[in-house]
Amino acid sequence: MRTYWKLDTHGDPLGAARDFMGEVWEQANLAGMLLPLDGTNPSSSGEKRPLFTQDKAALDSANPFTPLMTINAARLVPKLLTEYKGEKVGAVLRPCEHRALVEMVKHDNFDLDSLVTLSFDCLGTFPDVEYDWRAKRKGSSSQLAQATMQFARQGGIAAYRYRSACQMCAMPVAQGADINVAVIGLPIRQHVLVHTRNGLTEKLDLAGITAGPAPAELVEQYERMAAKLIERRHSTRERVSHTLRDNIPEDVDNLITLLEECGDCQTCMDACPICAVDYPQKDTSGRLQRNDVMRWLVSCAGCGMCEQACENHLPLAAIFTTIREQLDEATHYTPGESLYEELPVFEVE
Ligand code: SF4
Numbered sequence: 316m317r318t319y320w321k322l323d324t325h326g327d328p329l330g331a332a333r334d335f336m337g338e339v340w341e342q343a344n345l346a347g348m349l350l351p352l353d354g355t356n357p358s359s360s361g362e363k364r365p366l367f368t369q370d371k372a373a374l375d376s377a378n379p380f381t382p383l384m385t386i387n388a389a390r391l392v393p394k395l396l397t398e399y400k401g402e403k404v405g406a407v408l409r410p411c412e413h414r415a416l417v418e419m420v421k422h423d424n425f426d427l428d429s430l431v432t433l434s435f436d437c438l439g440t441f442p443d444v445e446y447d448w449r450a451k452r453k454g455s456s457s458q459l460a461q462a463t464m465q466f467a468r469q470g471g472i473a474a475y476r477y478r479s480a481c482q483m484c485a486m487p488v489a490q491g492a493d494i495n496v497a498v499i500g501l502p503i504r505q506h507v508l509v510h511t512r513n514g515l516t517e518k519l520d521l522a523g524i525t526a527g528p529a530p531a532e533l534v535e536q537y538e539r540m541a542a543k544l545i546e547r548r549h550s551t552r553e554r555v556s557h558t559l560r561d562n563i564p565e566d567v568d569n570l571i572t573l574l575e576e577c578g579d580c581q582t583c584m585d586a587c588p589i590c591a592v593d594y595p596q597k598d599t600s601g602r603l604q605r606n607d608v609m610r611w612l613v614s615c616a617g618c619g620m621c622e623q624a625c626e627n628h629l630p631l632a633a634i635f636t637t638i639r640e641q642l643d644e645a646t647h648y649t650p651g652e653s654l655y656e657e658l659p660v661f662e663v664e
């Protein structure tokens with residue numbers, strides 16, 4: 316059974332999250348950490364993209380609750396592991412980024428032994444333009460992140476304005492990383508919950524960092540609210556798929572035809588973390604290879620970076636989710652769930 320630890324936040328959940336990331340950094344003896352930034356700290360020059368840093372001062376501008384996702388940070392991990400070979404490094408990833416990382420490992424066969432992953436429940440992210448507008452209205456990106464955190468109990472703010480991938484994200488809860496921080500449904504100004512995977516994290520002194528094992532009622536509250544949120548997201552996903560069903564490709568072959576109609580544009584693939592390690596190839600006639608497309612989309616982490624990048628504004632999150640669900644059904648494979656579940660093999664037709 317999973318053990319949850321209670322982390323007191325003393326009225327400042329972001330401060331507590333930063334201190335916690337710092338403790339993990341210290342205790343795991345990391346050479347550096349890949350951090351989500353909110354662009355509020357002058358030393359980060361307004362940077363909002365995730366950044367790998369060896370400077371612990373950067374934790375002052377790290378914000379795992381920023382409602383903005385500029386890239387899928389999992390894309391940065393393979394290069395990081397090569398550059399810091401022989402050292403231990405950390406990465407703070409959203410749930411969809413962690414799912415992507417798990418799938419990337421299976422496509423590219425790199426090992427994660429020297430990586431410590433830390434994930435926070437995700438309260439959702441806005442499209443870039445909406446984010447800038449909201450941050451301006453609130454006064455700053457930091458205030459927007461603070462406002463988002465106030466809605467942790469409900470699982471996020473203004474969900475209907477989120478990126479469509481987030482509206483349909485059926486797994487916004489942190490659960491597969493080495494260390495996971497639960498916030499959904501919790502009174503985060505008082506406390507959040509921490510839980511871990513086995514392995515290196517057993518060596519972390521969680522009893523020392525946290526306020527000890529969490530009371531059963533807090534865990535029950537969290538699990539109940541997280542389950543409700545997941546159910547809501549499933550309904551949204553079904554509603555969106557139903558609304559679009561006449562206008563989106565209903566199978567892999569139709570999807571390949573749609574992508575072919577895009578000509579030379581492959582921006583969605585360029586933005587995708589799975590394609591970053593296993594790019595779908597074309598056959599001699601220039602048509603995307605069916606097996607490559609299936610191998611790509613069976614691993615789709617649902618992050619929506621493809622849709623965010625598409626200049627034609629195609630509803631790619633819904634399209635790829637629909638195709639992935641078909642592939643899941645046929646193969647009984649759930650992307651991002653386990654490092655040990657092998658990728659399905661697709662026969663050449
Ligand atoms: S897709 Fe899910 S995990 Fe990723 S940013 Fe959106 S809500 Fe968060």
Ligand code: SF4
Nearest residue numbers: 587615616618619621
């Ligand atoms: S296909 Fe799109 S949603 Fe799926 S992992 Fe790639 S970028 Fe993310």
Ligand code: SF4
Nearest residue numbers: 577580582583625627
């Ligand atoms: S980014 Fe959009 S326009 Fe470009 S190939 Fe992908 S779906 Fe087509």
